[in-house]
Amino acid sequence: MMAEDKMKLENQICFSLYATTREMTKLYRPLLADLDITYPQYLVLLALWDSSPLSVKELGGRLYLDSGTLTPMLKRMEKVGLIERYRSREDERKVLIGLTKEGRDAEHKAACIPDLLLENIDMNEDEILQLQHTLQRMLEGAREKGEGL
Amino acid sequence: MMAEDKMKLENQICFSLYATTREMTKLYRPLLADLDITYPQYLVLLALWDSSPLSVKELGGRLYLDSGTLTPMLKRMEKVGLIERYRSREDERKVLIGLTKEGRDAEHKAACIPDLLLENIDMNEDEILQLQHTLQRMLEGAREKGEGL
DNA sequence: GTTATTTTAATTGTGCACAATTAAATAGTA
DNA sequence: TACTATTTAATTGTGCACAATTAAAATAAC
Numbered sequence: 001m002m003a004e005d006k007m008k009l010e011n012q013i014c015f016s017l018y019a020t021t022r023e024m025t026k027l028y029r030p031l032l033a034d035l036d037i038t039y040p041q042y043l044v045l046l047a048l049w050d051s052s053p054l055s056v057k058e059l060g061g062r063l064y065l066d067s068g069t070l071t072p073m074l075k076r077m078e079k080v081g082l083i084e085r086y087r088s089r090e091d092e093r094k095v096l097i098g099l100t101k102e103g104r105d106a107e108h109k110a111a112c113i114p115d116l117l118l119e120n121i122d123m124n125e126d127e128i129l130q131l132q133h134t135l136q137r138m139l140e141g142a143r144e145k146g147e148g149l
Numbered sequence: 150m151m152a153e154d155k156m157k158l159e160n161q162i163c164f165s166l167y168a169t170t171r172e173m174t175k176l177y178r179p180l181l182a183d184l185d186i187t188y189p190q191y192l193v194l195l196a197l198w199d200s201s202p203l204s205v206k207e208l209g210g211r212l213y214l215d216s217g218t219l220t221p222m223l224k225r226m227e228k229v230g231l232i233e234r235y236r237s238r239e240d241e242r243k244v245l246i247g248l249t250k251e252g253r254d255a256e257h258k259a260a261c262i263p264d265l266l267l268e269n270i271d272m273n274e275d276e277i278l279q280l281q282h283t284l285q286r287m288l289e290g291a292r293e294k295g296e297g298l
Numbered sequence: 299g300t301t302a303t304t305t306t307a308a309t310t311g312t313g314c315a316c317a318a319t320t321a322a323a324t325a326g327t328a
Numbered sequence: 329t330a331c332t333a334t335t336t337a338a339t340t341g342t343g344c345a346c347a348a349t350t351a352a353a354a355t356a357a358c
Contacts, residue, residue: 006263014173016284019213021166023291064168093306114155120294135165142172145269242336
């Protein structure tokens with residue numbers, strides 16, 4: 001590729017990531033409207049449905065988010081009754097995030113979302129698995145490079 | 150894939166996109182520190198270095214952003230002297246975004262950024278082109294599905 | 299056993315991102 | 329021509345996202 005082409009928006013892999021992520025997130029909106037949650041909140045629930053309670057730190061580790069993002073978001077989710085926040089007994093520094101009954105019940109309502117979303121993607125399973133694999137390698141690489149900053 | 154696995158964070162393609170995008174964006178931060186701009190502002194400059202002036206609408210079309218995001222961002226960029234904003238003579242609805250001398254000069258300083266960033270990615274050229282192609286197909290698909298909402 | 303260090307969340311401040319609304323300019327139409 | 333519809337930015341309000349700082353609790357060092 002010629003040097004000046006590398007400066008073109010359409011040739012930049014990170015711009016494709018950036019734009020695609022946002023457009024895909026928009027596709028979630030109507031699917032999440034029923035639950036009245038945002039996409040990042042949906043990710044929190046996915047993490048908790050898999051394993052709960054989780055400390056803010058553990059949750060952040062899974063979602064690649066820090067307390068500056070999570071704390072206010074979790075407070076909003078607590079306010080609408082999806083989760084509960086409480087200090088750990090063994091380690092008072094930790095705030096544990098658990099699911100309420102409403103939060104647990106939401107899993108059933110959300111069960112169809114992954115399939116509904118995939119219907120919007122014109123890609124076969126191999127292609128998706130390939131993409132998934134590439135992205136995870138990229139993510140790990142970026143996380144390693146980034147932690148030294 | 151089993152049904153419950155689809156609910157796992159690590160199997161969701163959109164979560165990989167979401168997390169990878171943010172981690173990659175963090176890698177840009179030190180590269181953009183010299184220019185004192187953010188990643189979205191860098192994207193605006195890339196668009197303008199390719200072609201300027203552009204209306205807010207055209208810029209939004211290239212970056213997949215609307216005026217709600219662009220207007221305040223462009224005002225910040227105008228304030229620090231990278232761009233200029235002015236109404237089009239032919240169509241007073243349009244606000245044109247042009248580069249100042251400082252904005253044009255920044256292109257030279259930024260010329261090394263694409264290569265510096267690629268050094269952080271442990272992927273060969275084929276792999277990157279393949280990823281780029283897949284993402285662009287996904288982006289177009291999502292944009293089409295999304296515009297009917 | 300006190301002191302220093304580390305870990306954990308919360309807080310503060312800035313900057314996107316986007317839905318919904320508003321207002322002005324233009325284009326289209328009877 | 330007047331009247332409607334469309335296009336374009338700006339505005340308003342909410343919710344991430346993240347760097348940097350702060351404060352409390354736990355651990356390590358001595």
